[in-house]
Amino acid sequence: MLLIAKNYLFFMLSRMFKVAGNQETYGWVVRLQEI
Numbered sequence: 001m002l003l004i005a006k007n008y009l010f011f012m013l014s015r016m017f018k019v020a021g022n023q024e025t026y027g028w029v030v031r032l033q034e035i
Contacts, residue, residue, distance in 0.1 A: 006032055 013028050 010028065010032050
């Protein structure tokens with residue numbers, strides 16, 4: 001359940017930060033994986 005929540009959170013973040021560029025979105029991926 002927690003994994004689903006993290007994936008959903010990343011999905012929302014990736015949509016919001018898509019304008020900022022893929023590199024910054026990748027930074028969020030790394031941070032979420034460390035949690």
